[in-house]
Amino acid sequence: MTNPLFLPELREMLAEQDHQQLGEFCTALHPARTAEFMDGLTADETWQVLQATDLATRVRIFGFLDREVQKAIVETSNRVEIGRLVAEMPPDDRVDLLNQTEPDVVAELLPLIPADERRDIQRLGAHPEETAGALMTTEYAKIGERKTVREALTELQRQAEELETIYYLYVVDDQGHLRGVVSARQLVSSLGRPDTAVGTLMESDVVSVRASDDQESVAQQVADYDLLAIPVVDKEHHLLGIITHDDVIDVVREEAAEDAYRLGAIEPLEEEYLQTHWFKLTCNRAPWLIFLMLAALLTAAALEHNTLQMQKITWLVFFIPLVISSGGNAGSQSATLIITALARGNVQLRDWWAVVRREIMMGLSLGVALALISCVATILFPEVDAEAALIVPCTVILVVVFGTLIGSMLPLIFRRLGLDPALMSTPFVAGIADIAGVVIYMRVAQVVLGAGFVSNG
């Protein structure tokens, strides 16, 4: 999202210390766009620009800066100023930021932040990553169930400036248990009856999540129920905080990327591709590649087992890659279909038999189609005996059916074992299909060519 158009003007204003123009720049646009226009300035320059505006605007723009720039500003700028900024940031965002900041800087900052906010940071920071607790913010509108519509609106008006969202007003009892929710929309449409108790207006069937819930299930619920925010409660149903729609969109995007990485046999990255050191990426990729190579060594062993056959019929060798890739590709497709369906909740474990039947039908149809093509193709090779050209097509059918079965079943088995189905990456499925492909190929060759061609194993 770099937009270098404004950079020269901004640098000029900075050189001239033109605080008035810099202040106007900060307020003229949506804060996200302002942040975008500053992309390209150094952390120090960015911080100087932000000094030209009031604290509230500074906090809003700061929230849209790249995480790396945020960290650099926090770590290098005046601690007192940063303390003021952090104290005003949305509670969920500042915890994320401080978690990624050098510990000694955090230790210097914390005493500069008011005690209330400091305790809030420590409380939120205690939740494990990727849980509802780590995503939530403690800034939300809450009200007692006996308050009236008029009191609720007055309360909202007082709180509106500092809250992240006022679109839902959470109703709690005297002990702080979540009892219900009233939307700003219900409140506004009840303005004609200002003395109605909020308790009678509220929706008491509130969809909520536990602080310990996985962020993926939180996102699923917000999406299924079309919510703007979801309340987070503890075991006793005390209201702890809320998770807002913008954080949910981020989670959906993050989880989708995680699944994509796993499908491609990569551990999900913590940072962006270009921000991750190449050696760290290498270490991330190596274990999977080594594991897949060990699988490929089994294929080599299976081939060694059948040396004699291949020495007599050289052309068998030509089609090794074709035979094994047919199974691998069909298996990759099946794995992709099932992993995606599992992630979207469209397939459950109990559907396994329906999946098996469908994949066998597909495997047979695809296998026959590919077998016909390979049959025509083998005849084009001069060394191939027309009679024995039966071997490749028969193998292709068997291997494709095997690939579809293994590709569809392994993700279900992984889910059953409580593991992430996406761990069953497409290269892994292809690796298994490779070994099976070679074994099936040699076995079919033996059967078709008769007793003359026996294994040397």
Place this chain on the structure above:
Amino acid sequence: MTNPLFLPELREMLAEQDHQQLGEFCTALHPARTAEFMDGLTADETWQVLQATDLATRVRIFGFLDREVQKAIVETSNRVEIGRLVAEMPPDDRVDLLNQTEPDVVAELLPLIPADERRDIQRLGAHPEETAGALMTTEYAKIGERKTVREALTELQRQAEELETIYYLYVVDDQGHLRGVVSARQLVSSLGRPDTAVGTLMESDVVSVRASDDQESVAQQVADYDLLAIPVVDKEHHLLGIITHDDVIDVVREEAAEDAYRLGAIEPLEEEYLQTHWFKLTCNRAPWLIFLMLAALLTAAALEHNTLQMQKITWLVFFIPLVISSGGNAGSQSATLIITALARGNVQLRDWWAVVRREIMMGLSLGVALALISCVATILFPEVDAEAALIVPCTVILVVVFGTLIGSMLPLIFRRLGLDPALMSTPFVAGIADIAGVVIYMRVAQVVLGAGFVSNG
């Protein structure tokens, strides 16, 4: 999301025609949960349950039913009743529903819908799929720029019941051009100054999209700017509608699934896996598999070209799958990394040189690591000459570097050509790496083994 607990009770209430209890069932829970509890009833039974409640609740629950159930209800139930339901549905949802309904049913329904709503359906239905226009709803709060805070709130109060979202109030001039936006939050916090003109409160730098914009870019903007809703305008900046956060989450999930499918060499599905007929899925999968098989035939041709070599050194054959899968797997990883980074906007076309350098470094490191392992492994095979065991490791290094380069560059090239980078599926990258692997392997063997081993080509 099936929950069969309530089904027997619901069927009993239906048998007893217990309208009061059915009515209570419809209003007791969040409409999404009510719909979930009815999952398992036939379309006819579901419609009977919904008859027990008022039209507004019926519309809300209906919106959370599965699309298949919705279609069955619309196509089989009393047309007049369905006309009333459709007239009350959110404009964007009903257009989606009618687009998937039998045309003759739609032709019968349209005359039963009030003229205003009918025109709205036709207008919204005219936008191509996957554009902002097709996602938007025409129900939003708008107000003239000269109105006061008090007038705006009264207006909101009047409109609140029927609008999909009241969290933003869009400010338009007399010609209907979008001029700005006021959030419900700003309005509520300005209640103390009821005579302020909305035009002075409003944010005039509104992030908006064109009706013809792709839904993916809409989702990107909503996510980047943390918006609850985004306005849709035409070329002259007339306000046409808005797209709400819940539809954006759906788009993000849909686009993520599309990318996952493409990465696995499958055309994105229009319906859920289990809802798609197996033969339709087969037709979806076949073109890619056939294409990949043609690529594998090139590998066969490359091997044929080198028959003589392999006849003399049988063990060369054992490692064909290992050599080609090393390249394919490394290439799949690189393709996954780059496609995901492109989809998230973390890598741009202009970063290609940084990508090349990083991938070469990674390819070399990974190649050396894998080469060491394969070197140890080859020695374990009795037939392998210790001297010539150099061939496999050298090939592995070259093939892995080739795989990382092709896997990372092809998605960038596809993006450059204006195609979807995810079309560069991991099986496709693996297919190219297969051919290159065989060619490199044979060439390395020739070089290491000297002039005695010449190709027969």
